[in-house]
Amino acid sequence: MSQTPAHISLTLERLWQFSLRYYGVRKVKEACLELQNQFRGNVNLLLLLKWLDEQQVTFQEQDWHKVEECLGRSESLLHSFRDLRRKYKQHVPDTLYRESLQFELQLEKQQQSDLVECINDLPLQSNSGEPLTLRYCRQLGGERLYIAFSDSASAYTAS
Numbered sequence: 508m509s510q511t512p513a514h515i516s517l518t519l520e521r522l523w524q525f526s527l528r529y530y531g532v533r534k535v536k537e538a539c540l541e542l543q544n545q546f547r548g549n550v551n552l553l554l555l556l557k558w559l560d561e562q563q564v565t566f567q568e569q570d571w572h573k574v575e576e577c578l579g580r581s582e583s584l585l586h587s588f589r590d591l592r593r594k595y596k597q598h599v600p601d602t603l604y605r606e607s608l609q610f611e612l613q614l615e616k617q618q619q620s621d622l623v624e625c626i627n628d629l630p631l632q633s634n635s636g637e638p639l640t641l642r643y644c645r646q647l648g649g650e651r652l653y654i655a656f657s658d659s660a661s662a663y664t665a666s
Contacts, residue, residue, distance in 0.1 A: 511633040513564040519620045526554040538655035546647040549578055551618045556639035557656060565634035577625035581618040588614060
């Protein structure tokens, strides 16, 4: 595979807006939640990888661990908060539950910020090979979910 350097303009706001649109597709959302709940995948990482796939860029194989490591700062906090929110869902007023969802969304956005910072520090190259989303699904053992991520490109861009 040719290692042609690639330059992208990735900002937190660009990734966030992409994520909101893309995750808004019902079958994408369902596949993301399955990836998260059944395969312990990270939805924000998947969304970043999908954005990179759309730009037809990738990072070097030896940088994969750096991308995963950048999640460390926020991952345990996000998991702990999500578990707590789910546990108390039936025991708190609806308004408090909605506020907790908004706070969780802010944690998600912070995690995306960490990912953007990480990707912008890596050398990127053109990707004419296997999509990053497929690699990630396969790595987690959820390769069958990839179909939801590959078929949905036209659904979210049309809306």
